[in-house]
Amino acid sequence: MRTLSPADCAINTATLGFQAPIGEVIEAVARAGFGAIAPWRREVESHDVAAIARHIRDAGLAVPGYCRSTYIPAADKAGFAANVEANRRAIADAGVLGAKSFVMVVGGLPAGSKDIAAARAQVAEATGLLLRHAKSCGVRLALEPLHPVYAADRSCLSLLSEAIDMCETVEGAAADPWLGLCLDVYHLWWDPNLARDIARAWGRILGFHVCDWLVPTADVLNDRGMMGDGVIDVPRIRAMVEEAGFAGFTEVEIFSAQNWWKRPMDETLAVCAERLASAT
Amino acid sequence: MRTLSPADCAINTATLGFQAPIGEVIEAVARAGFGAIAPWRREVESHDVAAIARHIRDAGLAVPGYCRSTYIPAADKAGFAANVEANRRAIADAGVLGAKSFVMVVGGLPAGSKDIAAARAQVAEATGLLLRHAKSCGVRLALEPLHPVYAADRSCLSLLSEAIDMCETVEGAAADPWLGLCLDVYHLWWDPNLARDIARAWGRILGFHVCDWLVPTADVLNDRGMMGDGVIDVPRIRAMVEEAGFAGFTEVEIFSAQNWWKRPMDETLAVCAERLASAT
Numbered sequence: 001m002r003t004l005s006p007a008d009c010a011i012n013t014a015t016l017g018f019q020a021p022i023g024e025v026i027e028a029v030a031r032a033g034f035g036a037i038a039p040w041r042r043e044v045e046s047h048d049v050a051a052i053a054r055h056i057r058d059a060g061l062a063v064p065g066y067c068r069s070t071y072i073p074a075a076d077k078a079g080f081a082a083n084v085e086a087n088r089r090a091i092a093d094a095g096v097l098g099a100k101s102f103v104m105v106v107g108g109l110p111a112g113s114k115d116i117a118a119a120r121a122q123v124a125e126a127t128g129l130l131l132r133h134a135k136s137c138g139v140r141l142a143l144e145p146l147h148p149v150y151a152a153d154r155s156c157l158s159l160l161s162e163a164i165d166m167c168e169t170v171e172g173a174a175a176d177p178w179l180g181l182c183l184d185v186y187h188l189w190w191d192p193n194l195a196r197d198i199a200r201a202w203g204r205i206l207g208f209h210v211c212d213w214l215v216p217t218a219d220v221l222n223d224r225g226m227m228g229d230g231v232i233d234v235p236r237i238r239a240m241v242e243e244a245g246f247a248g249f250t251e252v253e254i255f256s257a258q259n260w261w262k263r264p265m266d267e268t269l270a271v272c273a274e275r276l277a278s279a280t
Numbered sequence: 281m282r283t284l285s286p287a288d289c290a291i292n293t294a295t296l297g298f299q300a301p302i303g304e305v306i307e308a309v310a311r312a313g314f315g316a317i318a319p320w321r322r323e324v325e326s327h328d329v330a331a332i333a334r335h336i337r338d339a340g341l342a343v344p345g346y347c348r349s350t351y352i353p354a355a356d357k358a359g360f361a362a363n364v365e366a367n368r369r370a371i372a373d374a375g376v377l378g379a380k381s382f383v384m385v386v387g388g389l390p391a392g393s394k395d396i397a398a399a400r401a402q403v404a405e406a407t408g409l410l411l412r413h414a415k416s417c418g419v420r421l422a423l424e425p426l427h428p429v430y431a432a433d434r435s436c437l438s439l440l441s442e443a444i445d446m447c448e449t450v451e452g453a454a455a456d457p458w459l460g461l462c463l464d465v466y467h468l469w470w471d472p473n474l475a476r477d478i479a480r481a482w483g484r485i486l487g488f489h490v491c492d493w494l495v496p497t498a499d500v501l502n503d504r505g506m507m508g509d510g511v512i513d514v515p516r517i518r519a520m521v522e523e524a525g526f527a528g529f530t531e532v533e534i535f536s537a538q539n540w541w542k543r544p545m546d547e548t549l550a551v552c553a554e555r556l557a558s559a560t
Contacts, residue, residue, distance in 0.1 A: 109495075109511055113511070114511050114512065114513040115513065116469075116470065120472070147428065147429070148427065148428045148429070148470045148471075149427070149428070149429040149500060151469075151470035152470075152495045152497075152510075152511045153495050153496065156470075158470055158471075158472065159471075159472060159473075162472045189396075189431075190396065190428045190431035190432075190436075190438055191428075191438075191439075192400070192438065192439060192442045193439075213432055215389075215432045215433050216433065217432075220429060220500060230432075231389055231393070231394050231432045232394065233394040233395065
């Protein structure tokens with residue numbers, strides 16, 4: 001397996017804690033030698049999207065993914081429709097940004113609901129609705145299964161096997177290359193069926209996110225670790241993902257309110273580059 | 281499905297926060313009308329186990345499970361052997377207590393390890409070693425899969441399917457009624473394959489624990505909720521568990537440092553009885 005250089009890799013801007021305007025982030029990521037950047041909607045919406053897209057292109061950066069979907073499941077039809085519509089607008093922005101994929105963090109249970117199967121059905125329905133629009137924008141949809149700890153409030157889609165099943169069963173999407181998967185080691189590392197399921201995801205993997213699981217974890221949302229600082233065997237998972245046909249950018253996404261987000265961007269980027277080479 | 285009365289149910293003593301000596305806890309649980317109690321080793325070891333067993337019997341309480349195993353995976357053979365030996369002693373105590381089962385919370389990764397498959401192999405080996413001893417003590421071993429959020433530090437056994445596989449593959453245990461499962465709604469509620477796997481667990485279910493998943497959850501270890509206060513459809517899961525042949529005590533196990541553990545035992549027990557009837 002080749003050693004990763006920054007040019008093979010993307011920085012998800014969440015890693016830098018949203019400390020600076022997107023223009024400064026783009027410059028910092030390019031200066032550090034990375035090949036790509038994955039921005040968030042909070043940095044893009046209500047700004048001049050075309051200008052941001054131009055800035056990213058001029059900096060020589062690709063955009064593997066745009067983060068992330070509005071949560072889909074809602075307590076009523078009007079809420080569901082509003083969530084689908086919000087995603088349509090974001091997917092159009094993803095197209096303007098030249099993003100390869102739109103990252104679908106699908107949402108958990110609507111308020112008051114205990115019916116996770118119904119939430120999943122809403123996700124499948126919305127994915128089918130959004131897929132045609134995404135194609136017309138030149139953007140692929142990447143379903144990202146999240147760690148089961150977020151099943152109630154962030155993603156009713158937990159297992160990789162479940163996300164693959166959804167790819168295969170969304171209406172009209174059975175073999176559609178515009179619908180695929182985003183895999184994040186943080187969410188999947190513990191799964192006893194990981195090797196089997198990554199192999200089954202062959203050709204469907206649109207994004208690959210890396211970080212690490214710290215022991216202890218102070219906060220399951222914002223205490224993720226730098227690759228090498230935790231218990232995930234990241235190189236083993238990368239090998240499986242590449243074996244399954246993924247040839248895109250390995251993307252660093254670290255939510256770390258008490259550590260990396262407090263450091264200067266250039267320092268965090270330098271450590272990312274080092275750990276991508278030594279521990280990824 | 282029948283409405284649960286306290287006589288159908290057990291109180292796992294962790295629910296009461298270990299505020300009082302085991303003797304007082306036994307009296308409180310019996311006074312509240314429960315049919316069974318599941319004690320922890322911290323309340324039993326270094327005390328007169330036979331006297332505690334007599335007290336429980338005299339109070340008219342059954343013991344569905346004894347909590348819990350010493351974590352098994354270790355960094356070296358001596359550590360592994362010591363963990364197995366600690367479990368042998370605890371299983372002997374479980375026999376003295378008349379416990380139907382010894383609850384196996386199997387442990388996570390040994391310090392310094394990133395090899396979860398190796399940890400799982402140690403668990404399977406230890407389970408095989410302990411099974412013969414457990415039989416001789418008249419105690420069943422109940423493998424309890426824990427929520428994947430604990431995979432690193434508490435249980436490398438996460439999915440119910442994985443625990444069933446282990447029951448079927450532990451050496452000499454393929455159809456052994458002395459090896460089974462403990463199911464806890466907190467750990468399993470999110471699993472998209474839950475209905476399939478509970479059906480597959482037919483005849484293997486030795487324990488059934490209830491509580492609820494709060495949104496938000498302040499602390500994934502000690503902020504569990506009372507049945508009805510969270511997002512788990514507990515009655516639906518109980519129906520599946522009973523359909524799979526479970527006819528034992530429905531056991532309340534709530535780790536709640538900031539809420540239930542701060543209340544008087546009699547109050548918590550009264551709310552448990554009410555919620556077992558109305559929300560379980």
